[in-house]
Amino acid sequence: MTANGKPLVQLAGVEKSYRRGAGRVQVLERLDLAVAAGEFLALMGPSGSGKSTLLNLIGGLDRPSSGTVVVGGERMEHLSEQQLARWRARHIGFVFQFYNLLPALNAARNVELPLLLTRLNRTQRRKRVELALSIVGLDHRLDHRPSQLSGGEQQRVGIARAIVTDPTLLLCDEPTGDLDRAAGEAVLGLLHALSREHGKTIIMVTHDAHASARADRTVFLYKGQIVDAIPA
Amino acid sequence: MKFAALIASNLFRRRLRTGLTLLSVTVAFILFAYLSAIRVGLSQGVDVAGADRLTVFHRVSIAQPLPLSYLDRIRRLPGVQLVVHQSWFGGVYQDPKNFFPQMPVDPEPFLKMYPEFLLPEAQRQAWLRTRTGAIVGRATAKRFGWRIDDRIPIQTGIWTRKDGSMTWEFDLVGIFDGAKQGTDTSPLYFRYDYFDETRGIGKGLVGWYIVRVTDPERTPGVARAINEEFANSSAEVKAESEKAFLQSWAKQVGDIGRIITAILTAVFFTILLVAGNTMAQSVRERTEELGVLKAVGFTHRQVLRLVLAESCLLAGLGAALGLTLGYLLVAGGDPTGGALPVFYFPPADVARGGGLGLLLGLASGVLPALQAMRLQVAEALRRG
Ligand SMILES: Nc1ncnc2c1ncn2[C@@H]1O[C@H](COP(=O)(O)OP(=O)(O)OP(=O)(O)O)[C@@H](O)[C@H]1O
Ligand SMILES: [Mg+2]
Numbered sequence: 001m002t003a004n005g006k007p008l009v010q011l012a013g014v015e016k017s018y019r020r021g022a023g024r025v026q027v028l029e030r031l032d033l034a035v036a037a038g039e040f041l042a043l044m045g046p047s048g049s050g051k052s053t054l055l056n057l058i059g060g061l062d063r064p065s066s067g068t069v070v071v072g073g074e075r076m077e078h079l080s081e082q083q084l085a086r087w088r089a090r091h092i093g094f095v096f097q098f099y100n101l102l103p104a105l106n107a108a109r110n111v112e113l114p115l116l117l118t119r120l121n122r123t124q125r126r127k128r129v130e131l132a133l134s135i136v137g138l139d140h141r142l143d144h145r146p147s148q149l150s151g152g153e154q155q156r157v158g159i160a161r162a163i164v165t166d167p168t169l170l171l172c173d174e175p176t177g178d179l180d181r182a183a184g185e186a187v188l189g190l191l192h193a194l195s196r197e198h199g200k201t202i203i204m205v206t207h208d209a210h211a212s213a214r215a216d217r218t219v220f221l222y223k224g225q226i227v228d229a230i231p232a
Numbered sequence: 233m234k235f236a237a238l239i240a241s242n243l244f245r246r247r248l249r250t251g252l253t254l255l256s257v258t259v260a261f262i263l264f265a266y267l268s269a270i271r272v273g274l275s276q277g278v279d280v281a282g283a284d285r286l287t288v289f290h291r292v293s294i295a296q297p298l299p300l301s302y303l304d305r306i307r308r309l310p311g312v313q314l315v316v317h318q319s320w321f322g323g324v325y326q327d328p329k330n331f332f333p334q335m336p337v338d339p340e341p342f343l344k345m346y347p348e349f350l351l352p353e354a355q356r357q358a359w360l361r362t363r364t365g366a367i368v369g370r371a372t373a374k375r376f377g378w379r380i381d382d383r384i385p386i387q388t389g390i391w392t393r394k395d396g397s398m399t400w401e402f403d404l405v406g407i408f409d410g411a412k413q414g415t416d417t418s419p420l421y422f423r424y425d426y427f428d429e430t431r432g433i434g435k436g437l438v439g440w441y442i443v444r445v446t447d448p449e450r451t452p453g454v455a456r457a458i459n460e461e462f463a464n465s466s467a468e469v470k471a472e473s474e475k476a477f478l479q480s481w482a483k484q485v486g487d488i489g490r491i492i493t494a495i496l497t498a499v500f501f502t503i504l505l506v507a508g509n510t511m512a513q514s515v516r517e518r519t520e521e522l523g524v525l526k527a528v529g530f531t532h533r534q535v536l537r538l539v540l541a542e543s544c545l546l547a548g549l550g551a552a553l554g555l556t557l558g559y560l561l562v563a564g565g566d567p568t569g570g571a572l573p574v575f576y577f578p579p580a581d582v583a584r585g586g587g588l589g590l591l592l593g594l595a596s597g598v599l600p601a602l603q604a605m606r607l608q609v610a611e612a613l614r615r616g
Pocket of ligand 2: 052
C-alpha cells in the first residue's frame, strides 16, 4: 500500500463538529495531514483538542463532517459501515490507553479476536497469536487473564492484538498514558521496534514529550489544525 | 464455532447472575414437562381410541344400564363386526383413595375388541378357564404390587353379593401391557358370567356396549342404525364413535388444558423478563468491550449475532436441563401415585419445549442485541 511516493494517510480539509446542547463545537477545522508509509508519527496537543477524534477518523471509527480521509488509497467516505468494519479488520490495529482487553478472555484469546474475522483455521490462528505474543515478549503468559497481568503486560497484550493481523497502520491513543516509567519505556521500545524492524506505520497520540521523542516526527493539534509546534 | 469461546466467556463471567437465571429457566422447563404429562394424563385415551369403535350408552345417562338382550340385536345390524358389553363396578382396593376402574366383561370377545391389550396366551387360557379370574393392567399391578395367582379383594358400594357381602374376591390370572405408550393399563377386568350370577341386584343388565364396525367409513351410518333400532323402546340408546365420546370427556379436560396453558404462559413471560434483564445488564456493562469488538473489525451484524447467540445459549442450556430433568421426574411416575395411569412426557411436547427454548433465547436477546448493534464505536469507547 506504499502507493509510490504517495502518503499512506492523507487528510484534506477535514472538519469535525459535535452537537452540544443547542450549539455545535468545532473540534477539527479544515485540517490537513499526510503520513508517509513506514513513518512513526507522534501526535500531541492539549486535552480536548481532538486527538482521539482525529485518530478515530483515520481508523474509520467515525466519519468527518466534511473533507476527505484517504488511507492506503481507500477513501473512507466511499465505504459503507459494513465495508468499513471489514477494512478495519484488515488494515488497522488499535492500541488504547486503558488497554481495553476483554476481561473474560485470557491473553491468547484476546489476541486471537481479530483473527476470528479471517479465514485462518485454528492452528494457523494459534501460530499467529503465539508469534504476536512473542514479539511483545509475553509468549509465557498465554493463559493469563487480564486481571492476572500488570498494566504494562496488559498493554503489551493490547499491542499484540493490534499487530496480530499484520495491519497496515497502527493507531495508538496514549498507549503509555496509564503506565509507569519503566512499563511505558518497554511499550515505547516495542513500538519503536515495530516501526524500525517491521516497517509498521504508526500514529501515536501522547501527552508525554519523552514518548514523542521516540517517534520520527511529532505534530501538534492546536485549534483544530495540525501545526509543527504549539505557539507559546 | 470459533466464536463459541467468546460467547461462552461473556455468559459465564458473572457466574452467580447467569446461574440464577439458568436456574429459573430450568425450573420453568421442568414445570413445562410436568404440566405436559398431566395434560396427557387427563386427556388419556383420546389419542389411542379406535376410529372403528362405537360406544352405545343409555340415551338418558351413561349411568343407566341397558338390557343384555341388546347384544344380539346390535350384532345383527349390517356393518357391525363385533359387539361387547362393559359395566361399571366402581369398587376400591383396601382404601377409598385406591381408586382404579374395574369392569366385568366377556373375556373372549373383549380381548378381540381390544388388541391394544397385550396378554400372554397362557394367561388368556387361564382366564377362560377360571370363573373368578381377573386380569389387570401393568400400571395397577405395579401400583399395588400384585402378582399372578394373588387373590384380590375389592370392596363395592354398589354391587352387593347374593350372600349379602360387599367384598368380591378375584383370582389374578393375567397382567396385560399396552401396545402403545398412551394405552391405559390401569383397569381390572373380570368375568361377567361370574358377576351376573353372584350379584344380588341388576341381573341381566350391562352398563354399555362397544361396537366394532367393519369399515370405519361407515361408522356414522352404523351409529344411526343402532339408535333407530332401539328408538321408542324402554331404553333408548345413543351411539357415537369412541373417539367422539372420549372427546366430549376431554372437553371438560380441555378447560384444565387451558388453565395449564395460562399458567405456562405466565411462567414463560416471567422467565422472558428474567432472561431479558440478564442479557440487558450484560450488554450494558459491556458497552466498551462491544466497542472494542467493532474497532477490531466486527460488523454491527456480527455483534448482533454474538449477543443473540449468547441469549440463545442461556435459554437453550436452561431448556435442555429443564426438559431432561422434567423427563426424568415424569418417568419417575405421577405425583398422585396412580390417579393418572397414563403419565408421560410426549416426544411432541419435548420438541415443542425445545422450540420454546429457542424462542425464549431469541426473544430475550433481541432488544439487547439491537442495542449492541446500534452502538457507535467512537461513542462506546468514549464511555469507558
Ligand atoms: N461524541 C461526542 N459528542 C460531543 N462532543 C464530543 C464527542 N467526542 C468528542 N467530543 C468533544 O470533542 C473534543 C475533542 O475530544 P477528543 O476526545 O478528541 O480530545 P482529546 O484531544 O483526545 O483529549 P484527551 O487528551 O483528553 O484525550 C472535546 O471537547 C470533546 O468533549
Ligand atoms: Mg483522547
